[in-house]
Amino acid sequence: MIRLEKRPQPSRLWTILAPVLAVLLTMFVGGLLFAALGANPFEAIRTIFWDPIFNAQFASFTRPQLLVKAAPLILIAIGLSIGFRAGIWNIGAEGQYIMGAICGAAAGLALYPSESLLIFPMMVLAGALGGWVWAMIPAILKTRFGTNEILVSLMLVYVAETILGSVATGLLRNPEGRGFPGSRNFKQWDAAHNAEIFSGTGMHWGVVFAFIAVIGAYVLLTRHILGYNIRLTGEAPRAARFSGVRPARIVLICLGLSGLLAGMAGLFEVTGPAGQISIDFNSGYGFTAIIVAFLGRLNPVGILLAGLLMALTYIGGELAQLMLGVPGASIQLFQGMLLFFLLGVDVFTNYRLRIGRREIA
């Protein structure tokens, strides 16, 4: 007879071990999946997890991609994790990301073709504001009317997607684009281009901000009273209220912060790797960031590592698609599976496995 016994305290060992075990399990089941798809499982796993960093032939190209893909994931996941800690479920980061990109791009395009040095900082600000405003909608509805933030923030993703489609073909369309949908290309406009800071590293401003966000979140959560209150709200809402924490304020701060970061991520993406506002600009980073946040144990440093790992599966996935003909969708499944295994393995953090009969107390 196997049963679970609650631990008095979450196990520290398992907090770290669980993500590692989840990754191994995902590799194993993923290998079976690739075998079923007719690819050599060992080769597929090596292509995804090893080749992008160490293969002499590709690494010079794929290694910089690691930071490019990880930056938006880390930026968004940091914001989400702070909310998740307080029990505030912002599931609409994808929408905030899109709105950040649209607002930031629009603010810049309004001043085209100025080459002022202020253009890019202003666009970053506008992008952050766009994401913030989009996140304030569920936040205010929650604090005013008690509306469920999960459903509202998610519905807003679909609204943001229709807005994106509309501005890409209308308001923000490139006037010199011969009627094709999509905005001007920021890569051809130096003042607004989020270029690589050191060439060949993939390091752009989004990466810088991602690192700042990691440090900022770490300080906030471990050294600041607000971070303490956020954690308290999530772990013991009643106790938090008795100690004078106003739940409405926490909701506004947490959602606002994650909207801000997601909006920035959108702006860095549209001015950098994506280059322009287009109908299919949204990339699913907002949803993958949820996995990153959990895989990183809602801990800033953990999220940094998880973001890099998830970026690796993106790049490795593309490589596997190219080299082995593995369908691209299998990577998405791979990432979902990772979250699933993590949640399952996590039981050992809070519970101990006991084999044998229950003793009589």
Added chain:
Amino acid sequence: MDLSSINPILLIASIMVSATPILLAAIGEMVVEKSGVLNLGVEGMMITGAVVGFAVAVNSTSPAAGFLAAAVASALLSLAFGVLTQFLLSNQVATGLGLTLVGLGMSSLIGKPYEGIKSPTLPKLDIPVLSDIPVLGRMLFSHDLMVYLSLVLVACVWAFLKYTRAGLILRAVGESHDSAHALGYKVVRIRLLAILFGGACAGLGGAYLSLVRVPQWTEGMTAGAGWIALAIVVFASWRAGRVAIGAYLFGGVTVLQLNLQAAGADVPVALLSASPYLVTIIVLVIISALGAHGAPASLGRPFHASS
């Protein structure tokens, strides 16, 4: 704009068709939530049902087999959620999201070879006598079987929860799992059954989308229908009859905006296409502002028989 191009008879008839997938998913989710479990994976289960139903229907040329396979596949997927949340005590919100991500990934993987194919669809049942009634007949009585089945299902769920002993136990588990456990009811087993039922219903809803409503497979075709089903459960304050009303209202918005687009209404197209989601938000706000309650007290709380 030419409103006269909108035929009211066809409008009502198409509202019934467009409401059916959400109704199926929502009534299943309501049973799950009544048992105290919040499964946010409806979207993932629906799209899995859509792709499996489509694939099986195309290969067997039998839509009925498609529906059956969709229900089984989504129930199996929901079983993964059940095992994680009930035995391994994982966070229900996170696991539900994970289920959606897995479902979306898996469906596009399975669906790739089926893009651009037309599926065998359900025949319209022209119910004798009733469908011959002049206007009402075409509006209400000449649909396919699933439209009626979904309504029968709502009635069955309503009667089950209200009048049967098993329904009472299910509600008791959802209201207070500790008391139900103390009375000797198998909380985990009952919840697993509810989760399986919810999964099967979501699968049927998804299959209805890909086999009848659109009759083809496109990636991400559920486009938030599963989330809207979740919102409808809140809208309905966890009552079966109101779930049906909610689904039909929502179906009405979806069809009406399409008709208005076709008629060239003087409203931006983006606003029209976003309207189903905007309406859902507005309805949610009104419901929560009114303070309409009825959520099962144990909703979303993990149960472990340790205390």
